[in-house]
Amino acid sequence: MSSGPPATPASPAPGFLSEEGAASVASKLLARSERLCPECRGRTLGRLGHGYSNPERLRAATSELGAPLPTPLENPEDCELCAGAFDRIPRWVERCRAAAEGWEWATFRCGSRWDPERLAREEALWAEVGSSWGESVRTAFNRELGKALSSATGKPGNVDPPDLVFLADVPAGLASITVSPIFYYGRYRKLDRTLPQTRWPCRACHGKGCTRCEGTGKMYRESVEELVGGPLLSLAQGEGHAFHGMGREDIDARMLGRGRPFVLEISRPRKRTLPLEEGLRRISEGAQGRVEVEGLAPCTGGEVERVKAARPDKTYRVVVRPSVLEEKLNEVRLVLEGRPLEQRTPTRVAHRRADLRRLRTVKSVRYVTSDAESSTLEVRAEAGTYIKEFVDGDGGRTRPSLSELLGVALKVQALDVLEVHDGAEVA
Numbered sequence: 001m002s003s004g005p006p007a008t009p010a011s012p013a014p015g016f017l018s019e020e021g022a023a024s025v026a027s028k029l030l031a032r033s034e035r036l037c038p039e040c041r042g043r044t045l046g047r048l049g050h051g052y053s054n055p056e057r058l059r060a061a062t063s064e065l066g067a068p069l070p071t072p073l074e075n076p077e078d079c080e081l082c083a084g085a086f087d088r089i090p091r092w093v094e095r096c097r098a099a100a101e102g103w104e105w106a107t108f109r110c111g112s113r114w115d116p117e118r119l120a121r122e123e124a125l126w127a128e129v130g131s132s133w134g135e136s137v138r139t140a141f142n143r144e145l146g147k148a149l150s151s152a153t154g155k156p157g158n159v160d161p162p163d164l165v166f167l168a169d170v171p172a173g174l175a176s177i178t179v180s181p182i183f184y185y186g187r188y189r190k191l192d193r194t195l196p197q198t199r200w201p202c203r204a205c206h207g208k209g210c211t212r213c214e215g216t217g218k219m220y221r222e223s224v225e226e227l228v229g230g231p232l233l234s235l236a237q238g239e240g241h242a243f244h245g246m247g248r249e250d251i252d253a254r255m256l257g258r259g260r261p262f263v264l265e266i267s268r269p270r271k272r273t274l275p276l277e278e279g280l281r282r283i284s285e286g287a288q289g290r291v292e293v294e295g296l297a298p299c300t301g302g303e304v305e306r307v308k309a310a311r312p313d314k315t316y317r318v319v320v321r322p323s324v325l326e327e328k329l330n331e332v333r334l335v336l337e338g339r340p341l342e343q344r345t346p347t348r349v350a351h352r353r354a355d356l357r358r359l360r361t362v363k364s365v366r367y368v369t370s371d372a373e374s375s376t377l378e379v380r381a382e383a384g385t386y387i388k389e390f391v392d393g394d395g396g397r398t399r400p401s402l403s404e405l406l407g408v409a410l411k412v413q414a415l416d417v418l419e420v421h422d423g424a425e426v427a
């Protein structure tokens with residue numbers, strides 16, 4: 001800490017004031033009549049020289065000028081800038097530890113709130129003595145508190161992003177914490193055609209709860225988000241969860257294959273290291289085969305951006321009615337594959353999305369099998385392609401469509417996502 005006396009007195013430091021103007025600033029500083037503690041007076045030259053604490057800077061300056069050290073304050077609380085805050089850093093360490101009681105944390109940062117009038121007084125002092133080397137009381141206090149907290153707890157400070165941010169409200173004498181969220185990456189399979197990916201607030205009451213939603217506030221009783229997030233949230237003893245999927249499938253489409261990548265974010269977790277085996281067990285117990293999760297692992301918040309920005313191709317299994325002939329399909333696929341499709345926002349989502357025209361490419365269409373009523377196809381398409389509309393044409397809003405080219409009014413009977421081609425495929 002820079003506020004106490006150093007273990008070995010700083011040796012007279014010829015050259016400490018060698019920078020142009022430093023000697024004159026230092027003499028003005030020593031002549032000031034404000035009541036200042038050695039930390040705050042020395043910090044006026046805080047960015048001059050390296051390897052000094054601020055009280056050592058003050059000593060080096062006086063010895064180089066041959067001046068006496070300013071008379072010490074009777075009480076550190078009399079300091080007009082810090083009011084003794086540096087002297088009380090051990091108490092701040094205790095306050096921070098008390099504020100973090102009951103929270104799991106491994107890394108932290110420190111911040112502080114100061115009386116704006118004192119901050120202004122400090123800047124005025126720099127201006128009046130002409131110092132361009134001043135360091136703000138806030139920056140110095142945050143650093144010194146961080147060092148002290150780090151040595152008291154053995155945990156590294158100044159880590160970004162930290163598990164906890166401590167805020168020392170200096171005028172109020174109170175420490176509080178901001179808890180960073182935790183993030184878990186995984187892939188989910190959805191085997192239920194009635195399950196949305198995320199919570200969907202009731203359209204009638206917007207989540208408050210009404211007769212239509214039977215008081216749940218939701219359009220659907222459950223979602224992948226809740227089935228996955230609920231068990232992990234309770235293990236983390238957190239306050240809430242957010243589910244970030246790499247895109248989403250329609251509610252009535254299953255998500256098969258290796259599943260779809262997602263990041264689950266848990267806010268204000270009391271526990272940050274979760275027993276993942278137990279988490280997976282609870283997810284599978286609650287989901288009853290409707291959702292499966294694999295590859296669950298902690299990740300950083302940066303993964304959210306990556307997962308949301310990804311635009312992977314998808315391969316679908318599409319069951320269409322009536323059935324189509326393999327030869328006919330093979331003729332039209334040559335026309336369709338690799339050629340941009342023009343899709344207007346589908347009628348079924350037009351009530352909640354802007355009516356746009358977009359170009360999307362179907363990469364491949366493959367005939368799989370047929371029975372009397374239906375045929376199964378596999379379609380690989382660019383991210384954002386509306387598959388149902390690619391099949392039925394949506395009244396001419398998607399062109400060309402399979403129906404248009406085959407001359408048959410086809411409907412999608414069932415849709416599954418077989419693969420999200422996110423580049424993590426196993427060879």
Ligand SMILES: [Zn+2]
Pocket residue numbers: 036037038039040041079080081082083084085086
């Ligand atoms: Zn002070």
Ligand SMILES: [Zn+2]
Pocket residue numbers: 202203204205206207208209210211212213214215217218
């Ligand atoms: Zn409702």
